[in-house]
Amino acid sequence: MHDMNEAFGLGDRVAVVTGGASGIGRAVAEVLASAGARVVVGDLDGAGAEAVAGEIREFGGEALAHEVDVSERRQVEALIERATGEWGGLDILCNVAGIPADGPLRELGEDEFDRVVGVNVKGTLFGCQAGAAAMASSGGGSIINVASAAIDLAVPNYGLYALTKAAVTQLTQTLAVELGPRGIRVNVLAPGATLTNFSKRHLKNPDGSIDPERYERFVAAMKKTSPLDLVGEAIDQAWLVLYLASDASRFCTGQIWRANGGAAIPR
Template sequence: MTNRYRALFDLTGKSALVMGAASGIGEATARMLAGLGAQVVCADLDGAGAKATAESIVAEGGTAQGLAADLGSHEQVTEAVQTTVRAYGGLDIGVTTPGINIRKRLSAYSEDEFDRIVGLNLKGTFFFLQDAAAVMAEQGGGSIIACSSMRGLMVEPGLGVYASTKAAILQMVRGLATEVGPRGVRVNTIAPGVIDTPLTRPLRDDVRTRDAYSAHTAFGRWGSADEVASAVAFLASDAASYVTGENLVVDAGWTVMDGRFDPGR
């Protein structure tokens, strides 16, 4: 009985592509999927970093390869998908994590800055969803996980454009889930909260910001990339076989808390 339940989370023999695998949530996800048995292609704009992640997986007994790929380039996204298919015979798990932000008020945004954020976060995710879903629909199954954010549900000053792309990703994933579900393909999002990654490191290094953000969570701390990768692994596995079009929030309660009340004070 125990083995049957454990098998639900076993990814042995599954093929996976992780965009953004050079660092942060993408790197942690690539390592975790490989640790659960998946054969992983690690892709990132930082090709050297992606290859380093793959090499570390291989050194630990896993199966992986790395390549340079820009999520903002449809041609390179297509090549990453096809590389996975050629290497491992298909694409069972597709994960995309890259995102960028320029923290400033909407009134201060230039058109070029707007295009940069939307071009990578939203349009790049669109490229990935389109290509991964096409392969999975043809083979009759698979799991796609895109990275949204708690900022897709709530926002603070300076994050209007970033938050808009993350909210749009939610709806795009939901739409795709309804379209490819009949072909056995599941499509979901994760919504990380305050996670310690290279993207958020400048905020975390500022003591006031770090402490303020920590205090807004139920646990009083920032999360780790591994804690988000665990959520991705669940959605990728057969344990989530009846889950599609959903957004799994990994934020230590940030989006459900409206301040704190301590009756002891």
């Protein structure tokens, strides 16, 4: 008889989630904690990370917050050290922090290129390097990176964002091969359109409030890309992360996981 709690449960596991103050990272931190993991919520927004960690503790979970800029290698190493120092090891690392980029590639300047590559590519790589070193001494673990549905499409004005996420996908696959012998699995999500602050950035009025009409039009347009007539929510990615973090996925590494409502089916 197979036991679901044994396969999917994360009791005693130690997890680090970057981008944990908002959207997908927040949902991931909450789900991992509810499955029993002790979670370090890392984010550039230290107060936001503290709010999420506090909420997890309020619901009986174990969590602490750590302010981090993932584009700074030393800060990422300190984030991982926070987990190992506090709880003695690292089993799960979710590199969720990421930023958008808008504009045509023909006009892309070097500073903007460096800024977005710094967070999306370097941030993920630094996380994988520091995380893998800690996991190797704890006997293995699971790393989950976050790319985007943008890796499957060539959309005008999304070129820089898409190339950073293609890089995240490639580094995931190479690391899966390099780290497999150390018992470390590395997978990558390619989420479809998901309603978070990230996707709402184009729908805001000058005062920061969401324009309800533009919001409705955006949701309708995103739903149209899905045969299920659905737009994603952060929790849709978090349930997938739970599977990839748990022993239930022990045979899975180096894969691209597309929770996207079917939007990337070639039609």
